[in-house]
Amino acid sequence: MSWSHYFEILKADNNLEIEFYTKQCEKENWSVRELRRQMKSMLFHRVALSKDKEGVLAIANKGAEINQPSGIIKQPYVFEFAGIPEKYPFLEGELEEKLISNLEAFLLELGKGFAFIGRQYRITLSNRHFYVDLVFYHYKLKCFVLIDLLCGVQHKN
Structure with a gap:
């Protein structure tokens, strides 16, 4: 050092x-x-x-x-690099856009072993289509990590 x-x-x-x-x-x-x-x-x-x-x-x-999969996932995550004020009520689409535009910093915050696969990734279960906000693969765990962004703010159209 x-x-x-x-x-x-x-x-x-x-x-x-x-x-x-x-x-x-x-x-x-x-x-x-x-x-x-x-x-x-x-x-x-x-x-x-x-x-x-x-x-x-x-x-x-x-x-x-890290001996268990739960040791890889941090709680909580800190997304200061996204530049969204702490008390700002943002939509999940805004958060997703900020995370994607700062993907390198986001991957560093997630930790080691994560590889970005895609966003708004379509998954079909029982003939129903769902869209996952962000999809990563963790090469140490040998599994996919699906992130569905949920923001507590509801906006009326």
Whole structure:
């Protein structure tokens, strides 16, 4: 890691967070730009909220080890790169358009192993057609990941 990596990591709040970002940089080979993005999106805190304390300590000591499919899907996702204000009531079509126009950043937020397949992908079940907003393939899990965007705002036509 470069001096710039250490300079950014030392801005963290506590030793556990510093260890976490250091191990993740080493394991994931993050650029300084990616490290800044992960720290700004509070990856450490999101992992801490989704896992037990011993799990976070283990991640800080040896990096994130993914043993189950549930470990690959983050909760929650942070889409700051889409440029939509936090309190702005947007339509799912707007969100989809923003995510597609920022596909590289979106794939980085999803995590390792995701490959983009398509958008508004038609799926037929029992002779009924459905359209999935975004379709990805996860090469480690060897399965498709279907994302149906749902925004809580309903607009009348």
